Every structure is written in structure tokens, then in C-alpha cells.
Amino acid sequence: MSEHFDAIVVGAGPAGNSAALVMAKAGLKVLQIERGETAGAKNVQGAILYADALERLIPEFRDEAPLERHVVEQRVWLLDERSHTGAHYRSDDFNEDRPNRYTILRATFDQWFAAKVREAGALQITDTTVTELVRDEGGRVIGVETDRDGAPLYADVVVLGEGVNGLVGQRAGVRPELDPQHVALAVKETIFLSEEAVQDRFNLDGEDEGVVIEVMGSVSAGMVGTGFLYTNRESISLGVGCLLSDFQETQIPAYVLLDRMKSHPSIAPLIRDGETKEYVAHLIPEGGYDAIPNLSGDGWAIVGDAGQFVNSAHREGSNLAMTTGRLAGETVAALKREGLACNEANLKRYRHALEQSFVMKDLKKYRRLPGVLHGNKHLLTAYPRAISQAMQTFLRVDDVDKRSKERRMMSQFRAARGGWWNVFTDALKMARAWR
Template sequence: MSDDRFDAIIVGGGIAGTVTAYLLAKEGLEVMLVERGNYSGSKNVTGGRIYSHSLEKIIPDFAQEAPVERKITREKISLMTDDSNVTIDFSSTRLGQQGSDSYSVLRGAFDQWLAGKAEDAGVQMVTGIRVDNLIVREGKVCGIVAGEDEMEANITILADGVNSLLAQKLGYRGELSPHQVAVGVKEIIELPSEVIDDRFNCKDGEGTSWLFAGTPSAGKVGGGFIYTNKASISLGVVCTLCELIKANKTIPQMLEDFKSHPSIEPLLKGGKMIEYSGHLVPEGGLHMVPKIIGDGVLIVGDAAGFCINLGYAVRGMDFAVGSAECAARAVLKAKETKNYSAEFLQCYQSFLDDSFVMKDLKHYKNFPHFLEETPRIFDGYPGMAADMMTDLFVVTGNPPQSMTRMMMKHVKQIGLLNIAKDGWKGVRSL
């Protein structure tokens, strides 16, 4: 290798970038990965869970070795109002079978482990460096510019996250629009692992994923989340940017209120906040995917908008791995023929189309729109559920009413037709 040229330069040391770099270096390519933070994972904010199916293919049994926190064996979804919380709680040994298991992770540790893997495979890791620009000649991306330094490569892979300024500089996408992204804030709250086992009814090493709709995001599109880690809890609130403007609270206030909710506060008692972070979350689904292929350049992971929020499940990391794998395959093919043109690199798109990445994104393509168009999920149904439960469980000594009448009273507030419509639209968009 000459000092000034690599086979591939990858911008961004998150999961998408690191996996791409790892796969390419493993095949003997000269690869440099440039990460803006002082270490991989330092600039990252994640809710907290990775579905293992994707990474399992690349690093078999990774969960044995990687610093994962807990295997998720309990799924909870709640509809939350100011004073109540109605929860569906699903625990099953069917969750957590190898291949379809998922893990809570703290990315600071996880990404460093992954970076170590990449480095061992021969990737030149350059951390603490911001890539300012791309070298573009006659429409072809030829490398990167960082401060005074330039470095060239046959291919540059952008894995620089949701707000990919480099993709924007290339003109592959415009400014992010407020309905494509949400703002997420998260706290990590430290608690002894036995306390977490007890409070969340988890076996040692196993954990809970818990999503909330309703008051956590002040009735706006978004929600709250809790993931149990080994000896801490990741807890946060996400709210779509365009809705946040209309909300009567700021995001930090939403988080404070969420933490002091009567259903949540006892879970956190005695805990110590050890980390606070905030980040943009891509939520547009397929509709926000920008141009991802150009002469000498590919875009992967969040930068490519590969993320789905389904309300009951949020996925981004497995798409990061999946897109990284497709990109690496495309680059290896391009290297064989020494053809890095956009035309040839279209094979990245075909690999994506054949993979779960595009299949899932296409399948759920109308869901983000459905959420946005159905505010009742966030400001209607939580209240209805709480009122129904109140009538069921609160015993006052007053004469009883028939169950149908009791329930219909609350259903009518929203309107039976509306519920049917929302249900139908929701199911169709899934």
C-alpha cells in the first residue's frame, strides 16, 4: 500500500462503519476507518437493544464474547397517562432463542469491542478526527479531507450517522425534515444487578425491553423506553421533531416527568444517574432513504436512513449490520473488476433488496406515516385504556353497570368508528 491511498475509507465508527471495515479488512483490503469521537461509541446514543440475527451471521456466537448487557426475555408495552399505566407483559422462553435473540447493549463498550475486532482484522483505526469533506473529481468521490490532510481511496463509505453532513455535501439528500427525525434523550441509571433482577422480575443475565406510548412524549408522536442493562437501566424519551414544536413540554421535562411517574419512580429508587445523552433518531423509514450509491461512494446505516420505529419495536442496529454486509459484498465485487462506478455499485442496491434490510423497510414503509396520521395512539388510547381499567378494578360500592355499557362509555369518547379505522389502517401498514 502506498502511504496515501487505501482500498476503502470508512467514515464513522459506529456499527455500520465498523462492520463494513471489518468485513473488508478480513478479505485483505487496505482499510482505514475514521471516527470523530475519541473512541468508537463515544458519540453514540442508542435506546439500547440489538437484534442478534444480523451480527450472528458475521461474528458467530458474538454474544458470548461481546460486552452485551442482558438477553431480552421479557417484552412490555404500556399505554401511559399522567396517573396510570396499562401494560402488556410478554415473557416467554420463545424470546431469546439463538438466532432470533436480542440483547440490551451500552454502545460505549459494545462499539469499542467491535472496533477491536476490526483492528485485529487489520483496519487502520483513526479516532478523534472529523472528516470535513470529500475529495470529488468529475463527480467521482476519491477520498476524504480531514483538516489539512487528504487521503484517497478507491471507495469511500459514509457511515456518519443520521445527520450525514457528507451525504448532504454530495447533494445526495437535503436537510433533514422535522417529520423524518425524532429527538431522543436518555439517562443511564446505575443500580445493583440484583436490584434490577428483582424489580424487573428477571433471571440473572436476562432482561426487559419496555416501550411506552402516551404521556412520556406528552401525548405526541413518540414515547418512552426502558431497557435493563447488567447493572444499570437505560431510560429515555423520544419525540418526533415536528410534533415537539406543538408539545407543551420540552424534551428534558418529558424525561423528568417520565422518571417521576408513579409507575416508574419505584423502579429507579436509589439509582444514580451516570450518563445523560441526546441524539437524533431517523424515523422516516423507507421514505427518508437518500441516494445511497455514487461514483466511488456508498452510504450505510443510519446515514442511509435504515431504521424502523414500529412503536412496539425499534430497530436500527440490525439494519446497520445488514447494510454493512451488503456494502462490503458490493465493494469486494467492485475490487475484483476494479470498477467503482455508480453503475457497477448498483449491486449494493440489489444486495440490499434481497436482504432483510429493504424487505423490512418496504414492508413497513407506511407505518411511520400511519403513526404520524394517528395522534389518537398517543393522546387518546392511553387515556381510554386507563379509564377502562379504572372501571374494572376500582370498587366504590356504587351499583354495578353492565360490562358492555361500562366499556362502551369510554370507547364512545374516541368513537367506535375511529378505533376501527385506526385499527384497520394500523394493521394494513404492518
């Protein structure tokens, strides 16, 4: 295979598929290379699909894609060892014709998405690991080497959608090595129950409605991290992730956190008698805006997790992957149409398009958050415990008068942070990080 392609896309996850789809639809000659035996075989996510990003690529996806449940209820739980304090939002408005969020299983979803890319005309090869970028004498990327026998594969541009732990970009020096402070290690189980059990336990009407629970507090054992529980059609995706640098510090194995979460009195009944059919681990880029590498150069561009495109504050990733893939694909397609080279100067349009989109705006908004959480871990432990104590004082009915209860609640809360000044500065720090 010594043919020349307009574009080679490395990886068939949401970012690579989006880029390949857009370029193939624009009539470009696209080769997509995936190391798994199928698209999705190597891919891990919670997983929530955000409809908008996909709808811009495949408007009719709801009729075809393997979706689990659309989300009608969002819960946020603050856990301490024995309790949870929750905020729930549920609305029948989410039972709309074009729901906004779905739970998905990535292995099946990515296969479907990759098939759409093939339908659009891209050539796709699986079971093939890209090992190196190939450069010309001037340093311009002109193709890739794979672990298959044969000559390098050449293209005008290589789009790297190789994921967070992708090695191609790092080996070629276009992506820096990952910093343990910039990635979370997450572990997850897919726990099977009957469809009826899922519906009964989460108060769901029918096989399509779903619930998402994001969990903070004792679930991360003092580390910067969160847990999650998502309802699929007949299974629960339950996982927990914390910064790798924090795992290094505490030396708590990730699966021990997962087991603790599963046995928490608020969570155990939800998964009781379930059968775990898969246990997975994956890294999540959490470095935010400041950890984003150079996104393009002579003959290459980076999309998705490989570019650190995750909004950890809002647990968004697949939508950023799809949007970065789409914008990179559109940039390349436009350059082709205009007869311009995919060189460093022209590919800067991709970065520019990202700056105009929600992707960079959101990541910029939260750029301080990783640092604030890293330096203020008590935010994730002291407050859940204080809130739990306050709730107990408030809810237990006994012979203590209400005014005394209020005073006790206030003093418990103040004691949890060693004084009101600390509570005030915590609030200020969070407000700044959120601004």
C-alpha cells in the same frame, strides 16, 4: 499519508464497523476514520443488540463482546397520567444458548467491535473528523479531507457510516438535509442501581436476564413518540423520543418529558435511589422508506443511520445498520474480486442486495406508518386513556352489576374517540399502515 486505499469508511458505529470488517476480511486495504477519541465516544443508542445481524459478521461474538443482559421479557406499556396497561411476554425459551437480543452500552460495545475491525486488518484512525468528500474532475468521489494537517486521503470507494447527523454527505450533496418530520429527538439517562436491585425490581433470575419495556401514551404528551426502559447489568437505560417537528409544535423541552416519565407512578419505583451517571441526546432517523436517500454513486455508498435505516415500528436500528454495512462491504469486496470499478452502475448491486433483504422489505412494509401517525396523533393519546378508564371500570368491585359495567366501558371507549365510526376508521388506518 498519500497512500491509496481500496476503501475509506467514515465512522466506527455499527454500520461503519460492519462495512470495514467485511472488506478487511476480504483482504481489501481499508482505512476507517472516527471523530471520537475512541469508537463509540460519539454514539448513542437505547440500546438493544439484535444477535442475528452481528452473528453473521462475528459468529463467536457472545464469548467476547461486552453484553449487558439477554432479553427474556418484553413489556409494552400504554401510559396515561397515573396508570399503565401492559402486555408482557416472558419465556424461559429466551434463556437459550444463543439468545436473540441483548441490552448493551454502546460506548463499550463499539470499542470492542472496532477492535475486531482492526484485528481483521483495517487501519483505524480516531480523533479525526472527516470534513469533505474529494471528487475528481468528472465528479467521482476519490477520497476524503479531514481536519488533520496533510493531503487528502484517497480510495476507490468511500463508505459513509457517519450517522444521522453526518455532515460529510450533506455537504457533498449526496444526502439531502434532514427534515424535522423525519427525525426524532431522543433523550436518555443511564441510571445506576445495584445488580441485585435490577434483578429484584424486574423479577430477573441472575445477572444475565434482562427486561425491555417500550412505553407509549402520555409519555409523549400527544406527540408522535415513545419511551423505553432497558435493564443493563447494573443500570437502567431510560429514555423518551418524539418527532422533532412535534417538539417544534408543542415547545415542550425533551428533558421535561424525560423527568415526567421518571416520576410516573409506574416507573418511579423501578429507578428509585438510582444514580444517573450520564444524560445524552441524539437524533433518530424516523422517515422510513420514503426518506431513504440515494444509497450509492460514483465512488461512494451510504450505510446505517446516515441512510435513514431505522424501523421505527419495531424499534430496530442497530441490526439495520449492521446489515446495510455488511451488504455494502460485500458489494465492494465482490466488485474488487471481479476487477470492476466502484462506479455508480456497479454499486447499484448494494441497493439490489438491500431490496432482497429484510431491511428494505420491512421498511417498505411500514412506509405509510410515519404519515399515519403524524396525521393521527390521537392514536397515541385517546386510546391509552380510554383503555385505562375501561380497565378501572372492569377491575373496581362495587355494587354495579357486570352488564352495566360492560355498557359503561363501551360508552367510555366510544366517547374517547367521539363515536364508533372514528374507532373503526382508526383501526382501518392502522391496519393499512401495518399491512
